[in-house]
Amino acid sequence: MTWRPRDPQAVLPRGVQMGVIIGLALFAMIPVLYMVLMSVSPDSEVAAGTLWPTQFELRNYIDIWGTVALATGLSNSLLVALSASVIATVVAVGAAYCLTRFTFIGRRSFLSGLVLLQSLPHALLILPLFVVFSSVGSYLSVTIVGSKWALVVTYLTFALPLATWVMVTYLRKIPQSLEEAGLVDGLTRFGALRRIIVPLSWPGMVVALVFSFLLGWNDVLFATVLTRPETRTAAVELQVFGASVEGGAIPLYGQLMGASVVCAIPVVALYLIFQRYLVGGLTSGGVKG
Structure with a gap:
C-alpha cells in the first residue's frame, strides 16, 4: 500500500x-x-x-493639507523609500547571481551573515549610524545628518540583506542550462544575466522591491533621528501631528485618521498593482531548484 x-x-x-x-x-x-x-x-x-x-x-480630508505638512512628508517618503528599494533590488540581483552561480571562499559565511543582519534590532544601529554620518559630514564639510540621502543609506543597511536573500532563493530555481545555452550562443556572463536571468526574475525582483520599499515607508525610528523639519517623512509627520493634537480640548481625531488613511493608500495601491507578481514571487522563491 x-x-x-x-x-x-x-x-x-x-x-x-x-x-x-x-x-x-x-x-x-x-x-x-x-x-x-x-x-x-x-x-x-x-x-x-x-x-x-x-x-x-x-472636510477632514481637505483640512489635513493645511494642518500638517503631509504633502512634503509624502514626497520625502516616496523619494527615500523608492530610491533605497530600487538600489537594493538592482544590487541584490547581481549579488544573488554571484552567490548562486559561483563557488568561492566565504560564500556560506556571507549567506549566514545576511540572516544575521536581519536578526539585529534596528535600535542598536541608531547611535553608530549617527556618529558615522556626523564624522563623515564633519570631515567632508557637508551636511549628512538631516538629509534625505542619509535615510537612503540607512534603509539600504536593512533592505540590501533582505532583497539579496529573496533573490538568492528565487535564482536557485532558475535552471543553469538556460544560461549555458546563452553562453554557447556567444553571450557573456553579464549578457546572460541581463537577457536571461533578469527577464525570468521579475516576480522575485518585485517581491524584493516591495518589501524593501515598505522598510523605508513604514520607518519612524531612524527618520525621527536623521531628519529635520524639511526632510521629515510621512510617518514622522503623522507622529508629530498625533503628539501635537493631544494637547487640545478636543483632539483633531478626524484629521489625524484622515492623514493615516492618505498615507496608507500608496501601500495598498502597491500591493494591488503587483499582487500577481508578489504571489508568484513568494511561492516560486520558496522552492529550491
Whole structure:
C-alpha cells in the first residue's frame, strides 16, 4: 500500500474553509474600517466614543493639507523609500547571481551573515549610524545628518540583506542550462544575466522591491533621528501631528485618521498593482531548484 500525501484543502469542508477565511478577513479589517469611519467623523463624536457618525465630515480630508505638512512628508517618503528599494533590488540581483552561480571562499559565511543582519534590532544601529554620518559630514564639510540621502543609506543597511536573500532563493530555481545555452550562443556572463536571468526574475525582483520599499515607508525610528523639519517623512509627520493634537480640548481625531488613511493608500495601491507578481514571487522563491 503506497502512501499518498493528503490534500491540505480536503482537511476541512469547503463551507468551513470559506467561513474561516471570511472571519479572519473581517477580524483583520476591523481596525482599518474603524480608522476610515473616524476619518469622516466629527471630533466631538470620536471623543465621545460614537462608532457610527451622525454626519460625515469629509472636510477632514481637505483640512489635513493645511494642518500638517503631509504633502512634503509624502514626497520625502516616496523619494527615500523608492530610491533605497530600487538600489537594493538592482544590487541584490547581481549579488544573488554571484552567490548562486559561483563557488568561492566565504560564500556560506556571507549567506549566514545576511540572516544575521536581519536578526539585529534596528535600535542598536541608531547611535553608530549617527556618529558615522556626523564624522563623515564633519570631515567632508557637508551636511549628512538631516538629509534625505542619509535615510537612503540607512534603509539600504536593512533592505540590501533582505532583497539579496529573496533573490538568492528565487535564482536557485532558475535552471543553469538556460544560461549555458546563452553562453554557447556567444553571450557573456553579464549578457546572460541581463537577457536571461533578469527577464525570468521579475516576480522575485518585485517581491524584493516591495518589501524593501515598505522598510523605508513604514520607518519612524531612524527618520525621527536623521531628519529635520524639511526632510521629515510621512510617518514622522503623522507622529508629530498625533503628539501635537493631544494637547487640545478636543483632539483633531478626524484629521489625524484622515492623514493615516492618505498615507496608507500608496501601500495598498502597491500591493494591488503587483499582487500577481508578489504571489508568484513568494511561492516560486520558496522552492529550491
